[in-house]
Amino acid sequence: MTSVVAQAHFIFGLRTGVRNNLCFFDEQSVVFPCGNSCVCYNSVQRCQRFIPGSEKSQGMRALAISANRRYLAVSECGEKATITVFDLQHEQGRKRKVLTAGDMLVEEFVCMAFSPDSKYLIGQTGGPEWMLIFWLWEKQKVLATVKTGNSNNSVTQVSFNPYNNMQLCVSGTGVFKLFRYSEGALKQSSFPKVESINFLCHTWMTEERVIAGTDTGRLLVFESGDLRREINMASKAVQEQPDSNSLHRQVELKKIIDTDVDEGPNVPRITAILSYSKGFACSLGSGTVCLFEKNEEDSYRRSKDIRIPPDPYSNELTPAECQEIDTMCISPAEETLAISTDRGQLYSFSLSSLEINKEEHIHFEFLSQPFHSKSITGLSVCIRKPLVATSSLDHSVRIWNYDTKVLELYKEFQEEAYSVALHPTGLFILVGFSDKLRLMNLLIDDIRTFKEFTVRGCRECAFSHGGHMFAAVNGNVIHIYSVTYFENILNLKGHNGKIRGIEWSLDDSRLVSCGMDGAVYEWNTQTGKRESESVLKSCSYTDVAFSSDCKTILAVGTDLTLKEIQDCQVLREVPADEVAHTAVAVSHSGRVVFTGTSSGTIRAIKYPLPIQKEWIMYQAHCGPITKMVITFDDQFLFTVSEDGCLLMWKVIDKDGRGLKSSRQIIHTEEILVTKSDLEEKTQNMLELKMRLEELQMENEYQLRLKDMSYNEKMKELSEKFTQQIESLKTTQQIMKTEMEKQEREHQKSSAELTVKNSKDLKDLELSYSQKLIVEHERYQDLQQKNLRMQEDYEKQLKDAEERKVQSLQELTQRYEARLQEKTQLLVQCQEEAQQQSREFKEIIKQVEEDEERKIHDIQIKYEKKLHTEKEINTNLKGETGLMTQKFYSLQRQIDDRCTDINKLKQERQRLLGLIRSLESDIEDLKRQISGHEKTSQDKDKTISGLKKKNQELEKLKFVLDFQLNDLKKQTEPQQDDIAEKKERIHQLEEELVQIDQSNTQLKLAVSDLRLKLRTRDKEMHKEMQKVKDLETHLQRLKADLHNCVGFIQEPRKLKDSVQMIYARYVPQTDGAEKSSVDEDIQRAFGRHRDHLERTVTSLKTRLAKSAEEHEKVYVKIMKENVSLITEINELRKELRLVRTQVKDYKAQLATFKKSNKSRPNSENGPKKETKHEDAE
Template sequence: MSIAAVAHRHVFGLKGDVNNCIAYLDEQTVIYPAGHNSILYNTESKIQRFIPVTEKCEGITAMAVSANKRYIAIGERSDKPLCALYDLHTLRRRKTLSPQDTEGKDFVSIAFSSDAKYILTQTGPPDWTLYYWSWEKAKMMASVKTANLPVEKGASHGVTAGAQGSVAVLSSTSMVAREAAFGSVVYEVSFNPTDNTQLCVIGNGIFKLFRYQEGVLKAFAIQKGDLKNYMSHCWSADDRIIVGTEDGKILIFENNGELRAELNYLHGSSQIPRAVCTMFAYSKGFICGGSNGSIAIYDKSDEAGSSAVAQQSGQSQLSQSNKELYRKVKELTLQDENAKITSMAISPSEDNLVCTTETNQMFAIMLAGTEMKGEESRFELFSQPFHHGQVTGCDTCIRKPLVVTCSTDRSVRVWNYLDSTSELVKYFPEEAFSVAIHPSGLYILVGFSDKLRLMNLLIDDIRTFREFTIRGCRECRFSNGGQYFAVVHGNTIQIYSTWNFENLGNLKGHNGKVRSLFWTQDDSRIVSAGMDGAIYDWALRDLTGTSGSGIKREGESILKSCSYTCAIATTDGRSIFAVGSDKTLKEIIDSQIVREQESDAVLTQVILSQSGRMMFVGTANGTIRSMKYPLGSEPGDYQEHQAHSAPVTKLRVSYDDQFLFSTSEDGALYVFKISDKEGRGLKRDREIVYADEILVTKSDLEEKNSTMAELKTRVEELKMENEYQLRLKDMNFNEKIKEVTEKFMQEIEALKITSTVLRTDKEKEEVRHEEEMAEERERHARELMELETVHNAKLMAEYERYQELQGRSTELQGQWERQMRDMQAAKEKALAELTAHFEARVKEKQAEIDQLQQELKSQHLEFTETTRETEQDADTEILEIKHRYEKKLKEEREIGLRLKGENGIMRKKFNTLNSEIDAHKAEIGKMYNEEKKLHGVIKSLEKDIAGLKKEIQERDETIQDKEKRIYDLKKKNQELEKFKFVLDYKIKELKRQIEPREQDIQGMTHQIKEMDVELEHYHKANSNLELTIADLKLKLRAAEKEVAKEHARVKGFAATVKRFKVDLNECVQYIQEPKLLKTHIKNIYQKYCLSTDTSITSSSSATPAIASSSTTDIQQEYARQREYLERTVASLRRKVTKDQSIHRADNVRIMAENVALIKEINQLRRDLKGTRAREKAAEIALKHVKGQDDESESPSGPTRPKSEVTAYRLPPMASPPPPPLPAVVEQQALSTQ
């Protein structure tokens, strides 16, 4: 069981209803939406990259690309509108913006600021709210209602009405009425490219400018006068707003909302006004796109062409200054002249222009190669022609890499999915409902509303070959071998032979419309599904006869509650998979539903790969699901891939299991690369070699051959004519070259002579300039010394002046502080007076309001009576007025005759006055210039006044803050004093309760001190014992040293004896020689009896017997001393051991007593806490009782101090910290551990 891997490869289609749906990223890359993806299309490599939408998205509504081409913002429709921002380098999502306080579900327009730090999002109905975001922080800076402004807010907005900045307030009621009349639909929003705080909003009857100030979007210019349907706008390079309207007007506004100029958008030879649907600004001007495929390029005009705008726009009443703005330099027309242009984009180099239409097509043109003043240029298709209606049929073949589709736009298209191109497009007068392609790729079967047609695919055309009288065929399929095809005729399925077109059988059984046909791999069975909830398995044993006896219905599954839209079978035909309206994928074996896998969306299509190892499902949400196959028990065993923005209508898999094709009601055809679980494409038994053959009719071939022969003859004639012309031109050019060569040689000689003269002059000038430079250097050195002297003197003077100014500044600071104190006192006094005055005024106005209400009631009664009387007297007054005005009309006619005579006299006076007016105009011009100067002075003074006012306001605000702070501190101080009084009372009460506890604690503390004294006594005893042990150890070390010395002396005596024996043995050898013996004896005597150690041996006897007895006495004395010391050490050790055991027992006893004392102290603390809680409860009960007594006796009387104390709620008292244990006890506890 595995899930197949699916990767987006290519898409044929465009989602044209997205606001600003196309943009250039660089010279080769364009981004546009298709279905539920944003496509990055490279025009050179023809490779597409995909940015899918987020989960649970219902569709893309708006797009915007930042000015630096780094980020893209995509608006998505969902429960709450969503704006997803992506990095175009990594294609990863950076941020997601979604307002929570809106009732809308989508964003109708999105715009980036010029530095790409801020973003605007405009929601749709019903609230039409504009949001201003700092998107990197995901922070909403401000928001405002742009369409239906509330009454209280509308009155505060102003309208700019003149170059001098005069502002007229727009009535809120009239604004709401106008917006209601125009529908209040917002189309576009944008930033001012030079000011991130200025915004523009346009719509149906809406043209507003906002400014972001202090966290709020404030409207500072709302268009007044006759409101129009403003459809598009852009900001020009000179900071103007250019707006296009539905009635063919181009309005040019200044950035303060003042209307500067108005142009008529006229197109074609007939000069018919066109609606301006989209606009785009570029470096030289702007480009307009309108209805009927019209595009116009306007450039900023110069002084020479200042009248071009007036001529092309038809504006004869514009002032001279407004005629020098823009002029039309080029008109362009799309191939489809009935298409409405919805969006445009220009490449960064401004060489290429691409646009989209409402029919989901993209067109492009090269601006750099077109002559702006030549004949009208035409656009060409940018990529491929796309469907602009829902795709109703789709099929693929075996022998060619082709996919055929049909749509409600009445077209049939053939696509090459390897080259990602459109092979054939053919429009028909009727709508095509279904299509199928023969496995050879040479024929297609198309079901139209009137007939079913079998057509040949030619090299450049789709031509009908045979027609069948089957109306409204919604489904048709060729068999896998291509020898049969099945078509749906109402509730009946008819099977025909592909070669002789004979009806081989009719499959009857469905009670509703048949929506799916499927041939098994060996063409022996057909699986059909219908809207009646029935799935039938038909066996086709013998189709040679005409009776249809070889057709048998072998299986059926009927579920009335489900309307099936698609059913398929496995390669062996045993299992059937079906989807329908009940959101489940069913597996049917032997007419029984053996497995159902539920889904969260309606499943519309299901398909199995040719190998039977991969399964794919299309949903009503437009997504493609790669299912785990064979089906598992879990409903979530699939991978979902974003594709279409509408329900999937067809799914097909290529014969080699390499590609998956899906179509939808959004008109897009998606091509996916599919592979198995290891990520490798599934390989068939043998590689498929696609065929290159095409069908050509004999008549077309003969016509082509004759045309080729004629063209060859014409080419030969042109070749001979061109050769003759070339020879003539060569002769003429050779003569001209000879003349030019002679002329240039003469000029070269003359230039050589001139060069020699100039070189001599140059040398002379160089010598003169060197002399002048030396003189200048000397002069500059002298001037530099003089300037240094002068500047040093000035610097000293300025330093003295600075010291003087600093002193004056200190004095002024003191004066200012005194003045501020005086002003503060005066302000407080005036504030108190104003407060009293206005309180009295408020009382008076309230009395007047009551009186006016009484008068209003009486006047209402009088008005009712007056109205009744007026209705009774109306007829009488009408008759009187009629007679009076007839009489007045006669008098006016007589006056008119008299005025005619007076008119001649006045005409003469008028001529004299005209001459006087001209003289006055000259004087007014002079005064106007003076007025301008005065205005400049006034503006500078107003700026100074505004700065001073602002400083005063800041000072006032600071003073108010200080006063407020002082008032808060005073109030807090009063509260703290009351709180202190309450706390003092509580402390006294608590002290009275704590005194007995403290006495107990003092007694225990005294007991602990006594125990500390006893413990210290034991410490001193231990110290004395330790000193005694140390002395004994010292004595033991001294005895050990004496023993060691005695051992050394014994060893020395033993060595002497040994040497003596050796020498004596040598003397024995001379026992027979007396002289030698005597000599050796003398030597021994001198060596042992007269040596340097005689001092050691002199204390003993001179004979060997005496030495031996003294050595024995010394050894006995050492043994006696050692035994005495060993007995002493053993007794000391026993005593120390006994003392340590006693000391350890005392320590354990003291620790046990300390632990008991600590437990008792903790218990006393808990008792104290409980006592405090009980005391607090008693105080609350006492407050309650006293409050009731006060209310019953004297509720308005003065309160007692104690009741005032209890009137404040006290925070819970923290329990006092426990008394610290004595340091000796803590040290003892640590030593014991």
């Protein structure tokens, strides 16, 4: 096992195609699937926690988070689908339980949901079963199952009632059902007729109300499982009142169901819906989320629309705001709304700022960073900066900073980017496109092209470690260019198939390459020769790398092995266990080799390579790994895949510490800025400074005016308030006197009341004492009466008991006698009943037989009718299904055609240029085709002639010998002509070399003239800069004069300011001398300029004449060359024809000789043949 391991550190990307692929864990953290793992991302701290998927999984299908935000359920498909429940409060996301469908063979769970108390879990299986399974998940116990759909009615979402653990909702295409768990089974509690409606999502609003969204952009309200009404999306205030008349309501519901089929093709789909405390949010078409707020008991108001912002750097035909929203989720405190889209992007919006923000157009923001939406094709790192570059089939190139986990730069292009390479300094980037290879500058806010190379479809490119060269692959050829001169230094040819991987050695003296032809070549970059080679035609290599000491080569391919090659021999092979390696990377310390596989896993193998299968495997991506690279200091490993994700691994030892590297790299912070951009910015800054000074002056003037006006207002207000204070003081004194009077009166009235109340109290006490005495006497009398009554009732009870005993004895005797009589009667009745039952059974049998015959006849009759009706019904259903399918397919086709038309219109302009360039190629090809047709016609004629000659061979046997001799004599002068023509071509080539030398001399003269022109341009630029400086000088003088106007009423200040202006702008030297000197300089400059212009025009005319003469000579030589080549080609054709004819004649002679030998009577034949042979 290896002493070095890799730990997943950070990932850029989102896995699409997973149901409910975004959930909030807390206010700052979200959970989403990426690669073959689930990621818990903290947006404030910018850190991630990984929950890896299972090893034998074929992919995730759905996520679900519990109501208490503690448990996460992940469904994975395979031979037997599973649902794994993780504990999110545990640091590593501890696995709690693994749930299966029991004995049922289920390939996938389409969607899931936790109950409100997080004890139960429901999972919806896929087709063809479409079973809903209800678990008590902590005990892994299946409580109930029920079939919810079929092949025509698929299910897209399941959910629990948030107010009831035992009630569920299921929705899909033509499916909307409510189930209740009772008595150990799931029972359907509603049967709405919604076969024609395609439900995409739903949410619970109250204990009985569910709102569902359809693919035609409609919101339907269900109450207690029945379809009640539709929310009008166009209106801002939505009133939902129940209908008074049931008949009217049925008509309205029929309209709702019918209109779902009649909707137009451009109606936006509602793909996600979410309820919260204030109302609900739903997606309306592509890139838009509508917020609905609850006003009263049954009304909703459409309050705000939040849109995905347009991408300013995008060149795509379909803009960023046209993304379809897959999932919506809201944070536990309802502060943040987050969404995921079908292009693998994550956005968020702060709901707390919704009331403050009063703008019409509100936009989402990226939750993390803008990710790739398609397969990543290229990956590269640099040395001097912590940057990673990726290229993708989504037409974009992105530059990531792995220290800050931020996307530094990205740009989208018209063509797909196949490969990418970062310069070691991190200031330049090389990108391979379908038409060209472009070298670009990495500016502060842009990726700008400054050189293009004619290398088409470059799938691999790489800078040398020194940065002075780069290699680019074009099919089976490697081109090496100089970075300083941009010249093609070498072309490395030798591969027979496409090249899939290249790498430079550390000293840049060698280059290793591998291809689909099964060859691994080591090239010398100085001479262009092959130093070593290893060819294995049964293996198609996918990637190659040097070892840390550059002595051996490591290669991976389709033969499921990792090979170590040295001196044209394979030293070691490590088998891969049924999974092909697709990429390889070697650490610079030489301790570990990392390989990527076609299943998306990563393997860390100890180096030197072990004899046995020893490695550590990590779950990484959900698609084949396309590229992988290790940073120069061995701290990080980067992997990219066809799933569009960039995964960053921390390379550590087994103790958890980073690898110690002898290479200490200090990252630079310098960036490239063009001179024109800098000049524009400085000019803008100067203009803004001037504007700022003007605004300051204006503001000061207005502040003075405002101070004056406010001072006046303050005086007025102070006077008013002093008057009010005085009036209030007088009113206060009056109120005090009135209060004193009222207090005196209150004291008098309170004293009188106390006297009255004391008298009343004494009277009441006397009256109540007399009443108490009377009541006490009454109580004693009643008590004596009660005692007497008790004694009487006790005597009566005793008498009643004695009577009861006597009556019971008498009754028992009577009933015993009656019982004996009844038993005898019962026996008789039983015998009679048995006889009657026998008789009745016989009668019933006869009646049943008669009735069965009648029923059978009626059943046959009605079964025939039912069969015919069912056939008619199935035919009609099939026709309606076909019509609906045709309608939906036509709608989709119309949408696709509309988008295609827009795309084609935009692509038309791009293709016109290609068509023009290709027209010339077509003309050349047509000429070639016409030549080929002529040759094919000649061949057909010769074939027909030969067939005729074959029939007459026996007659023309002796004539053929003479023809052969004649043909040999004819070919001899033709060969002499060919030799003469070759000598003529050699002479013409020498003349061409002389012309090329004269051409190069002319080019050197032109380059000298261009250098002179550049110097003149620089001088002109300096003069323009002087003019700009004078203009700014003038503007400042105007501004200072404008400031002087403010002191026009104050002479002293005006004089001081004028003196200041004079001292600042008037120079102390003698002005007359300076002006005269300037005039002399200008005259000399003018004369020099005129002289140079004349020389330039004369040189241009000379150059044009020499170019014309050169072209005429070149055209003449080319014409002669063409005529000579055509003559040579014709002579070669004639030679081939003659040779083929000679061979045919020889073969015919041989066959003829054999036939003559076989004849016994022909004696002269052999003698003649020998003569002919001698003649030959």
